[in-house]
Amino acid sequence: PKLVILISGNGSNLQAFIDAIEKGDLKAEIQVVISNKKSAYGLERAAKANIPTFVFPLKPYKDAGKTRVEYDVDLANIIKEKYNPDLIVLAGWMHILSAEFIDILPGKIINLHPALPGQFDGTHAIQRAYKAFMEGKIPHTGVMVHKVIPQVDRGETILTRVVPIYKEDTEDTLEERIHSVEHEIIVEGAKVFLKNKNLYED
Numbered sequence: 001p002k003l004v005i006l007i008s009g010n011g012s013n014l015q016a017f018i019d020a021i022e023k024g025d026l027k028a029e030i031q032v033v034i035s036n037k038k039s040a041y042g043l044e045r046a047a048k049a050n051i052p053t054f055v056f057p058l059k060p061y062k063d064a065g066k067t068r069v070e071y072d073v074d075l076a077n078i079i080k081e082k083y084n085p086d087l088i089v090l091a092g093w094m095h096i097l098s099a100e101f102i103d104i105l106p107g108k109i110i111n112l113h114p115a116l117p118g119q120f121d122g123t124h125a126i127q128r129a130y131k132a133f134m135e136g137k138i139p140h141t142g143v144m145v146h147k148v149i150p151q152v153d154r155g156e157t158i159l160t161r162v163v164p165i166y167k168e169d170t171e172d173t174l175e176e177r178i179h180s181v182e183h184e185i186i187v188e189g190a191k192v193f194l195k196n197k198n199l200y201e202d
C-alpha cells in the first residue's frame, strides 16, 4: 500500500514508519512526506530515508487573502491527483482539517492522538491528562489512532492503548512514555486500517 504522511514538527512518528518499513515489519511505501512547516525536523528524517518531501505552508494563502478551506482543498487535490494514496496519516499535523479536505479523500485519513477517546481533544492533551491525574480526576491516560472526521480528535477508533501515569512522573517523563507508545500504535493502527480494507496482508 501507498502512504502519504503529514507532519508539522519533530516527526518521531514518521520515524516509526520509516523504521518499521526498513525492518520489514510494515510492507508499505511512503510516497511523500508533506509538512506545513519548512523547519519541521521530520523533513530531514524523510530526506535521510530518501523519501520525497513537500512543504506546503499556509502563509502564502493568508497573504493572498485566501481561506483555510482553499488551502485544504488545494492540498487534498494535490494528494489525490499526484499520489492517490491508500492511506493518509496525520502524524503530528498541527492543522485542523476542514470537512472539504476530508470529502476529497473520504475514508482514507487516520490520526494519532495522545489521549484516550473522548478525553482531552485538541492540543496539550498530555499536559491536561497529567494535571487531571495529579488532581485525582483520572486513573490513567492513553493514546489512540482513529479515523478522521471533521470533529477534532473524534471519529471511529482504530486502536487505543492505556498508558499509566505515576505519582512521581513529571510532564516530561509522562510525555516520553506516551511518545514511545505512540510509535508502536501508529504503525499498528495503519496496518489494522489497511487490513480492514483488504489492502494489507501480513
Ligand code: GRF
Pocket: 007, 008, 009, 010, 011, 012, 013, 014, 042, 091, 092, 093, 112, 113, 114, 182
Ligand atoms: C504526537 O504526540 C501526536 O500524537 C500529536 O503530535 C505529536 C507528534 O509528534 N498529534 P512527532 O512529530 O511525530 O514526533
